[in-house]
Amino acid sequence: MASTDPAHGALPRAVLWDMDGTLLDSEKLWDVAMAELAVRLGAVMTVELRQSTLGNSMVGAMTKLFDAAGVPEAQRDLDDQAHWLRGRVAELFADGIPWRPGADAALRTIAAAGIPMVLVTNTERDLTERALPTIGKHRFAHTLCGDEVAEGKPAPDIYLAAARAAGVSPADCLAIEDSPTGAAAAGAAGCPTLVVPSDAEVPQAPGRTFRESLVGLDMAGVSDAWRRGRAAHGAMGD
Structure with a gap:
């Protein structure tokens, strides 16, 4: 059974938050590091290439850069280049990471409603730990x-794992995402998804509710996104 609140109707039992581009405006810092890495590899960081890497895993993003640079498979030292990228992003994070508009208030609103929250990010653990103090x-x-x-x-692996960690089904969660990659993962796991695009356009798809920013997100908005997404995924509402 989903949570209920007389003022807002049915609510999700957990909210699963993406980090980069959703809670934190960190994609701009990744932009700097990715552009520098592209130069190291001999690629041109076009807008299209950068957008294709948004929300990707390290392996996924690096593969796209190697492809763009025309690096032969036998010469792709992923570990070395990923090590450089991690170090550069850590340097940029150390100077401070700005919030996405409305994100801090949205976290407080959902926490005040007593709904458990899980952070679900493609960013690796070491860099995530550097961002978590913010x-x-x-x-x-x-x-x-x-x-x-x-x-x-x-x-969908990380969203399925998040739902398990929260002790609920994916359909009872609301995922909050900003990128096509993240929204695809949440949808594949069966999570209703609230999409707040940042640097890349996210296509319409069943289970997705869109809003321009997190500014002003209240529990009525959370409830509406969850109920709409749950219905689109074919789950029974409460």
Whole structure:
């Protein structure tokens, strides 16, 4: 059974939050590091290439850069280049990570309603830990990272793991995402999804509710997104 509140109707039993581009405006910092890495590899970081990597796992993003640079399979030192990228992003994170508009208030609103929250990010654990002091690790019942599942987003693994960690079914969760990759992962797992696009357009699809930003998100909005998404996924509402 989903949670209920007389003022807002049915509510999800857990909210699963993406991090980069959803809670934190960190994609702009990744933009810097990814552009520098593209130069190292001999690629041109076009808008299209950068958008194709948004929300990807490290392996997924690196593969697209290698492809763009025309690096032969035998010469692709993923570990070395990923090590460089992690270090550069860590340097950029150390200077401070800005919030996405309305994100801090939205976290407070959902926490005040007593709904457990899980952080679900393709970012690897080491970099996530560097970002968590900004967000507040204490706010989340669990945090899951892209290097802790068999396949990162757009595969559903991390959202399925998040629902299990919360002790509920994916249909009883509301995922909040900003990227095509993240939205695809949440949908594949069967999670109703609230999409707040940041740097890339996210296509319409069953189970997705859109809003321009997290500014002003209240529990009525959370309830509406969850109920709409749950109905689109074919689950019975409460």
